[in-house]
Amino acid sequence: MYAARALLRSRLAPPSTVAKPCKSPTSACYQVFVRHTSTSTQDGSQSKTPALDDLLGAEQVGKAKTLSREVGRLSRELDAVYSRQRGLNRVLKGPLTVRRVARAREWGGRVSVRDGRVFVENKALSGEAEREIPKIWLRDNCQCGGCVHETTRQRLLDTFSIPSDISIKSHSLNTNNVLSIEWSDGHTSEFTSQFLTSTVKPDHDKAIIRQGLKNVSLFDASIASSPPRHTYTDERPTAIHTILSKIRQHGFCYIDNTPHSTPTETETLLRRISFIRETHYGAFYDFTADLASQDTAYTNIALEAHTDTTYFSDPAGLQAFHLLSHTEGSGGASLLVDGFKVAADLQVADPQAYHVLATVNVHAHASGNDGISIQPYRGFPVLEHDPATGALLRVRWNTADRAGVEMPIETVGTWYEAARKFDALLKEKRNEYWEQLTPGRVLIFDNWRVLHGRSAFTGKRRICGGYVNRDDWISRFKMGEFGREGVLGALAEG
Numbered sequence: 001m002y003a004a005r006a007l008l009r010s011r012l013a014p015p016s017t018v019a020k021p022c023k024s025p026t027s028a029c030y031q032v033f034v035r036h037t038s039t040s041t042q043d044g045s046q047s048k049t050p051a052l053d054d055l056l057g058a059e060q061v062g063k064a065k066t067l068s069r070e071v072g073r074l075s076r077e078l079d080a081v082y083s084r085q086r087g088l089n090r091v092l093k094g095p096l097t098v099r100r101v102a103r104a105r106e107w108g109g110r111v112s113v114r115d116g117r118v119f120v121e122n123k124a125l126s127g128e129a130e131r132e133i134p135k136i137w138l139r140d141n142c143q144c145g146g147c148v149h150e151t152t153r154q155r156l157l158d159t160f161s162i163p164s165d166i167s168i169k170s171h172s173l174n175t176n177n178v179l180s181i182e183w184s185d186g187h188t189s190e191f192t193s194q195f196l197t198s199t200v201k202p203d204h205d206k207a208i209i210r211q212g213l214k215n216v217s218l219f220d221a222s223i224a225s226s227p228p229r230h231t232y233t234d235e236r237p238t239a240i241h242t243i244l245s246k247i248r249q250h251g252f253c254y255i256d257n258t259p260h261s262t263p264t265e266t267e268t269l270l271r272r273i274s275f276i277r278e279t280h281y282g283a284f285y286d287f288t289a290d291l292a293s294q295d296t297a298y299t300n301i302a303l304e305a306h307t308d309t310t311y312f313s314d315p316a317g318l319q320a321f322h323l324l325s326h327t328e329g330s331g332g333a334s335l336l337v338d339g340f341k342v343a344a345d346l347q348v349a350d351p352q353a354y355h356v357l358a359t360v361n362v363h364a365h366a367s368g369n370d371g372i373s374i375q376p377y378r379g380f381p382v383l384e385h386d387p388a389t390g391a392l393l394r395v396r397w398n399t400a401d402r403a404g405v406e407m408p409i410e411t412v413g414t415w416y417e418a419a420r421k422f423d424a425l426l427k428e429k430r431n432e433y434w435e436q437l438t439p440g441r442v443l444i445f446d447n448w449r450v451l452h453g454r455s456a457f458t459g460k461r462r463i464c465g466g467y468v469n470r471d472d473w474i475s476r477f478k479m480g481e482f483g484r485e486g487v488l489g490a491l492a493e494g
């Protein structure tokens with residue numbers, strides 16, 4: 001689109017912007033350039049640029065101005081067309097939405113080979129009886145021990161040694177629905193029909209394993225009566241998966257009965273999930289309110305609901321808090337708000353505002369520490385969706401750390417209006433879940449979904465906790481949920 005616009009602009013650009021020297025100018029064209037831009041005096045110095053009217057005549061200048069206005073108008077029309085195109089693409093892919101159900105449909109389509117071409121039927125797709133699987137893909141995804149390392153599942157095959165005109169010399173389909181292919185390069189491959197039919201899975205179904213999806217239970221203030229929890233004393237190998245599974249479903253989980261005389265057990269718990277993420281604040285932390293890290297989180301003032309580390313391109317995945325002690329004072333209740341639930345509320349209340357928060361990029365920064373200003377490599381929307389499925393993936397909301405809103409300045413009011421509506425919903429009493437944390441109860445929540453805050457407090461609070469990367473915890477969850485074979489079996493799905 002930019003090429004078309006540039007062409008349009010170059011066609012319609014007024015003469016004053018066209019007159020520039022050639023790369024290897026002759027004296028004639030150089031003189032033309034000089035005449036357009038400056039006037040030499042007798043002593044060789046240059047006077048100020050004369051008015052365009054004097055150089056081109058009022059009529060030409062009038063034409064240039066008209067054309068310039070026309071360029072502006074057409075450019076705005078192009079913007080509108082591209083915006084409609086993006087909207088149309090979105091409709092074709094499926095609407096932006098908060099997805100709650102992760103349920104795959106049945107496959108079992110028929111695999112057939114005709115005229116040296118492989119076709120897959122998929123009963124789950126209406127109106128799309130068959131699709132052809134390109135031979136290059138099949139050969140590249142041969143699953144034999146010579147093409148894929150049996151332990152690491154890394155590709156051993158040199159993809160680009162496959163002839164581009166690779167063809168099927170012979171094939172057979174046995175009764176177990178395994179397709180055996182002898183290729184023109186002499187290699188033999190075997191594919192199960194399950195593997196072949198997975199190539200035509202809709203993106204929504206592929207996303208279940210790819211993103212580790214689980215049915216989502218949105219929460220509001222009423223979750224106070226039975227919040228998701230587990231016990232630290234569960235030492236079974238499945239304990240961590242049970243915790244992660246609850247977080248995947250509800251957005252958070254308490255781990256009760258955690259020893260609290262020192263932070264050691266809390267750190268052990270986090271390390272049982274995965275690596276603790278290091279940031280400019282350190283890795284596992286243990287602090288009292290002393291403003292040592294130059295961030296409002298380290299004071300005793302109230303904090304509105306927010307997500308952490310919006311200033312990273314990849315914000316922290318999980319966050320853990322454990323109040324080890326609170327002496328000589330009171331207050332400091334913890335606030336949790338389900339960002340997905342409030343996004344769903346906004347979509348119902350004001351779809352246009354939802355769309356604005358889903359499409360306008362916002363920048364952020366962390367600059368409190370000496371010599372540090374961390375910013376993401378690009379802006380991200382408040383409500384970030386999976387481009388493949390349109391499902392909400394991540395909520396980023398931190399007013400304190402917000403930097404620029406990526407919109408032409410004259411239109412930025414639109415974002416503020418949408419953000420104000422989201423903010424009002426976040427602060428509705430029915431959406432705020434307040435809980436007074438006590439020593440022994442670790443809170444772990446999904447920082448890509450759940451916003452957190454706290455009320456002001458007095459006295460001394462000792463808190464420990466840390467972050468876990470999103471990829472680390474979701475990968476851990478997926479291995480527990482689908483098993484190694486399930487996860488690795490879906491690698492080729494894309």
Ligand SMILES: [Fe+2]
Nearest residue numbers: 297307308452
């Ligand atoms: Fe925070």
Ligand SMILES: [Zn+2]
Nearest residue numbers: 142144146147
């Ligand atoms: Zn092979």
